[in-house]
Amino acid sequence: MSQMTNEINYNVHCNDQTGSQLNDEGNGVGMVLKKGPWTAAEDVLLVNYVQKHGEGNWNAVQKYSGLSRCGKSCRLRWANHLRPNLKKGAFTAEEERMIAELHAKMGNKWARMAAHLHGRTDNEIKNYWNTRMKRRQRAGLPLYPPEVLLQAFQERKHGQGTGEISNGDGGHHDFLKKNNYEIHDAIFDSLKENQGILPFLPDLPAISANSFLPNCLGSPPYCNFLPSTLPNHDHFQESTMSFIGSSELNSNEFYPFDRIKDNNSDKISESFGLYSPLDRGASSHGSICYSHSLSNGNSSTSKLISEAAKSELPSLQIPETEFGCWGTSPPPPLNESLDVFIHSPQPPNALDSGSSPLNSGLLDALLYQANTLGCSKNNSSDKSLNSSIATPGDRAESSALNMYETEWEDYADPLSPFGATSILNEHPVVSTNGNSWDDWELFQTFSGNNERLQSVDQVWAPKSGNQSMSLLNLTLPDVLITSDWHELYSDHDSMNQAVMTEASDDISGQ
DNA sequence: AATGTCGGCAACCGCCCCACG
DNA sequence: TCGTGGGGCGGTTGCCGACAT
Structure with missing residues (x-):
């Protein structure tokens, strides 16, 4: 300066x-x-x-x-x-990763974060995070790097592998403990407190996401859609959301937030600090983290959710939900993004079931959605879903970390070929499906096996035009809907459906 | 070349906590 | 117990350079 x-x-x-x-x-x-x-x-x-x-x-x-x-x-x-020993210059990849993890853990506690980053000041970290956050908001990307999520998976799997079943008290807190980090207890405490208020807050989870993701994402179909290297966890998130949502859109029985605005809605929104008109747009953009951030324009995780009129809810601080068929109610649209998951009260029949994936966060949303699809295919799919852990997932996890470190930021970079911003800017879209170009870009870039996808597509071709279009709306990037891309990739939806179906099959097969 | 916009960053602001008398 | 001083912290502002138009 x-x-x-x-x-x-x-x-x-x-x-x-x-x-x-x-x-x-x-x-x-x-x-x-x-x-x-x-x-x-x-x-x-x-x-x-x-x-x-x-x-x-x-x-x-x-x-x-x-x-x-x-x-x-x-x-x-x-x-x-x-003062001496100040480290100047750009943050290293490792520092960035640590910042993300620390922020996931402690929110906007910059001084505490600085204590973990030798030579860095709280102000520096704060500025970095704020600018990074804004950048990622613009790009419609999650705030947290995929390796943080991946670490969560691994921690959860580790717990499960030792016979530990995630529960409401511990499950969400484990995944960062490897680095002596811990998700801010207040987040979950608040959620627990709200269980009596928020109709969609389940009893805290009985099944770990870990039991699902390695299986589903590591399965061959997912190696296509979400390749084993999982080069970009942002995509992982968003793509996950995309193909999750695809399975249900055609039902027209989802429950957008403003549609189920019962008496608890305000309380819910206040609880999560998400009561902002911006959320709608943010939600429509398809990233929970993005949306959270937009909810206040200047995220802050330092406050409890329950008091967080200004708070951002880190994506990692979303409670895991119970994993199961969750009744027979039509699930809410994941394409509404996780914001809607958080916002939305349960549909009445879902409320009867006592638990919902709505508040579960991305991983659980994936779990729920895949499982729901599995239920739809096989009504007897109440098999245990956490009985095994697929090794392909392990491969995916282990191999992913190395690549994410660099590619995540590259992808987030608006200047990057994978960056969303430039494309979105070029193709301004009015989307309500919560998907982004990233999904398709990821798919195109990393699937690396269109033939295989094509074969899957053939097997799981959409059954109807409506379904196809619905799926398209959900799974294709926004740009495709409003441009010629639509025609070019109009069969992407069926692929997603195939992937989703395979996921449910995997689950059922467990 | 001029102008506008945006991102990054340093610095400020206001609130808070804690120690001490 | 209360007032005050010292310091920490998170949020915000405003400047400046880079880039786009």
């Missing part, structure tokens, strides 16, 4: 309490304190002061160093720019 050359002097009083205190203590009442960018000379004065007197007692800086800065300003300048 050009602070060294910029000699702006605001010449205003430091109007916080420290400044006023300083005025009394230091150079006298009415001392005019400088604001604005620091000059090199000021830096030298501050450094000299700290070298002589050490850190702390910042209000004395003015007194002993001659700086016309309030103590707080001096402290910030020292902490953020002058």
Whole structure:
């Protein structure tokens, strides 16, 4: 920045309490304190002061160093720019990953996050996160890197592999413990508290997503759609949402938030801090994280959800739900995005079942949706769904991490060939299906096996035009709906259906 | 070349907590 | 117990450069 050359002097009083205190203590009442960018000379004065007197007692800086800065300003300048061992420059991939994990864990606790990132300041992390968040919001991408999600899977699987069944108390907290991170308990506590309020909050989960994802995503059909390398977990999320939603859209029996706006709706929305008109648009854009962020325009996870009028709900902090057929009620449309999942109260019959995937978050939504499809195909699909863990999924998980690290950001990068922004900008769409170009791009890019998909497509061709169109609306990127892409890739829906069906088959087969 | 827009970042602001007298 | 000082923290603002038009 050009602070060294910029000699702006605001010449205003430091109007916080420290400044006023300083005025009394230091150079006298009415001392005019400088604001604005620091000059090199000021830096030298501050450094000299700290070298002589050490850190702390910042209000004395003015007194002993001659700086016309309030103590707080001096402290910030020292902490953020002058103190030794500060690491400057761009964040490394590892740092970015840590930030994401830490943010998933603790929300906007920048200082605490900085404690985990040696040489980085809270301000730096905060700025990074905010800009990154905005960038990803624009791109319609989730805030959290896929490896964080993947880590969740692995943690959950590990727990399950040892006979542990995720439950409401522990299941959601486990996945970051590998790094000594822990999902903010308050998030889940709040959700629990809201169980009596929110009709769609289930008894906390009895089955881990882990039991499903490795199977489904590792299965051959998913190796196509979500290849074993899973090069982009953003896509993983969004694509998941896409093909999940595809299975049910044709039913026209989903339950958008504003359609089931019962007495609890307001409370629900308030609870999640999502009561914003923006959410509709955000939801329509197809990313839960994106939507969450948009809900307040400036995300904050530092608050409890229950009080989070300003809060962002990290995607990872969405509770897992019970995994099962969940009655016979038509599921809500996943294409409404996870925001709707969070927003939407249950349809009445779903409420009767006592649990719902609506609040389950992405993974559980996937679980639910796939299983629902499985139920539709096979009414006896109440088999145990967590009885085994498929090794293909393991492969997918292990191999994915390496690739995500770089490709995730590349994909998120609007300038990237995989970036969504440029495409979306080029093809402004009015979509209500919550899908993005990313889904299709991912599919096209990483499936790498169109032949196989084609064969699957042949097997699971849409049964009706309506279904086909519905599926298309859900599964194709928005751009396809409003452009010639539609024709070009109009069979994508059937592929998705095939994938989804295979997923349910896998589940049922377990 | 001029202008507008956007992103990144430093700095500020206001609130809060804690220690101490 | 209360007031005050010191400091920390999260949110916000505003500047500047890069880029697009």
